[in-house]
Amino acid sequence: MEAIWTLGSKDAAQYSPLRQDTEADVVVIGAGITGLMTALRLAEAGQRVIVLEALTVGAGGTGGATGNLYSTLASGHAPLQRKWGEEVAGDVAKARSEAIDHIEALIGRFAIDCDFHRQPAYRVMADNDDKTSLDLNDEYDALVGAGLDVRIADDPGLPFETQGLKIHGQAQFNPLQFTQGLGRAACERGVVIHEHSPVREVNAKESVVLTDTARVSAPHIVHATHTPKGINLLQGGMLVFREYAVSARLKSGRYPEGIIWVLDPFHSLRSYRHAGERHLMVIGEKHKTGEHRGDYYQLLRDYLNAHFDVEAFTFQWSAQQYSSPDGLPYIGRMHGHDNLYMATGFAADGLVWGTLAGMLIADQIMGRANPWQARFDSRRLTLGKSAAQYAKENATVTKHMVKDYLGTEKLKEFDEVRAGQARVASVDGEKLAIHRTAAGELKVLSAVCPHMKCIVHWNAAESTWDCPCHGSRFDHGGGVIEGPAYQPLERRDRPD
Template sequence: MESIWTLGSRGVAEYAPLDGDTEVDVAILGAGITGLTTALALGEAGLKVMVLESATVGAGVTGGSTGNLYSTLASGQAPLRQKWGDKVAAEVVQARDKAVAHIEALVDRLGIDCRFQRLPAYRLLTEDRQHTRHNLNDELDALISAGLDAEMAEGPRLPFDSWGIRIANQAQFNPLHYLQGLANALLGEGVVIHQHSPVREIDADKGLVWTDTACVAAKHIVQATHTPKGISLLQAGMLVSREYALGARLRSGDYPEGIIWLLDPLHSLRSYRHGEDRYLVVVGEKHKTGEHHGDHYQMLREYLESRFDVEAFTHQWSAQQYSSPDGLPYIGRMHGHDNLYMATGFAADGLVWGTLAGILISDQILGHDNPWQARFGARRITPGKSAMQYARENVIVTKHMVKDYLGTEKLDDFAAIEPGQGRVASVDGEKLAIHRTPEGELKVLSAVCPHLKCIVHWNTSESTWDCPCHGSRFDTSGEVIEGPAYHPLARPKGLD
């Protein structure tokens, strides 16, 4: 199923893959919220801009998001305050608030119909109130200290007892419709968007970007790809996770309004209206990419059915998150290259961080001063706040490398692979990713991720091959879906 945001999708002018060499001022990789926000500012400033998108506008993480816009962090303001202190915690809120206001201003100025509306956010307990009351008090104090309008409150029209914190003046919208509105505005500014044009290589020294069919020469190259492509030291400290979402219609009961985080340990709820139809959206079942524990969509269905009177499940989708080792995103010029930019480490807060990234990167390219650039700069070094996660993630990568190379099952033939099943096995000494479609077609690929040679794992919920080391994901034909890998999974030697 597709995400709920595709309801009433307007689409954008279709551009064929780039098929000829060209030269631009700025090449932007990725047509998500980071890429298009950057492109709009640069296009309006008169620069020649090209956006290269591997799939379609908004088809990546932005189109798989919650559509929630908030000034705090989904993980809570208190942990941020504890790690960084009052000054930085307040700066984060101010920067994110500026980004939400930027979205609202663009919606108004460009007339984008994306159901943008201001609503409160809630952090709610559903049981053991007294046990965690102190933590809620810490969170409330951190929110107020950062300048947010927050108070203790009951939950909003939920069919179960809830109580917690209400944060005023946050927002929601349809992220896909917003991006489609931006894309159509870009066309009027002369920005060119090429869909179905995955980038296969970047040479920052020469200012060149290659797709399968063309080479682009650019003065500036922006990697608006959620994580930088190729090999980057920052990837060694990123926690890469997946989270799942369902859309449902209710048989009875209210559709709660607002951004609702349930601390159980963490799910989020929101409602969405399309025409006369209303939907409830639930997000949760977060896990490390490549480490799968059953059918995550079924777990979400059971979660929602135990709390609401569900008539039907209508949509399901997922998205990937990259959490930085020090808790803040990396935005701006990369180490060693003044013409190469990136934006990563958004965790679960990417719509707002992506918008801020578009503002910061376009300001850097245009030579404009921005007060937030130093705080979120991609070249910052924060060993005291990053070392623990760097160490933990590298231990996990090493564990997977050893376990997957030494412990892969051996397979004599492919007859044991059932329809719909995916397995990694050694055949004649080669690590293979083997999948049989529900219709019975056998698809066999190398199981070695082309990024840094980890072994991919089968994602039953999504029928994809996911790398547990740095988050590259591949479809059953081997093509890159997302992550740092440039190239598809290889064809096995014996099947060439």
């Protein structure tokens, strides 16, 4: 489903797929904000860069983001400070503020039209009890300690009473338009982008990446794919979530302004204007990927209807996030391979982390010192801060493996799956992912995720097969949409 940002991006440049073998100094896999930030910085330093994108520029997590740019984290600065202490919490705010300034500077330098504007961020609660006040007091102290300009919130224009905090000097933009502009700027500096060119294999030893049609040899290979492709040590502790967004036009014309996080329960709100028309969007209903259990879009529509005078709903979409076990992103060289680089663990804050990652990875490749490299290093070991999430995630993966392999129902005939339905079932001893489209066409795939052999689950909101273990997602024809899997779900013969 299309995000609202496509409104401002209809005239996007198109880049041809990779058709023949070639060489570069650096090959970047993925044309989201991370990949293109990396590519542009490298090209400006004189490197020959090729970017391979499975879909189109910005079509991954970046094009599904809310477009908020903030120095703190959506999950709050107080939990970060509790886990890491004041110095790290301060570094996070400083590094992220620098990344936002970098985005603003690039927009100015390359005249990127993406509706960038400075806005405050609000962290508010509707409940007025002692616990609320204590939480907000902690958050206030952490934000002030991190050097941010924070006050007691005035009214962000919500139609209900709240109390909370206001952080000055944050920003908003259209993330898809920005990334497309970044792509154009990178190409002007000599970067070559190939869309519709999914990488199917990375051979670290030979330093080569392969698509279905050709290969690129390069001494440096960057996985700017939101989570690294293939099997990676860090995936074992990563939490993978999906989150949903709905936008609407309001009858009153009174739209709240700024980055607004309502905490009880968590909903992120912002407004967006395009071609004279305004929209309010709400983001929320986060759940673990592969554990889809309800109509999340309807819940968000209910939330908007309960609090605002909705005239019409305009867009709905969803996106994925990867949370690292110690709460900070992993950026830089991968374990065991000095020629491979990665950037992941951005949680819901990756437009800014992705920008920082692009700067850090490019500097690392160029051999330039960067003060933030060690802080976010992908090779760091933080057992004390990560152990709990590692243990929990590995238990979850084991639970899915056992339950999904043992508990699959048996199917006698494919007719048992009716139009619009999908099921994972055992047929002749094999686990199959079976879907019949609304038009009655039967699609039969192996239900075994090619990444690490977990069983995929149906996601009815998106009509996709999602893997609950590490977040690989596949369309109803089996094609890879996102996540660590390189290969599609295998197709199986079907009786009709």
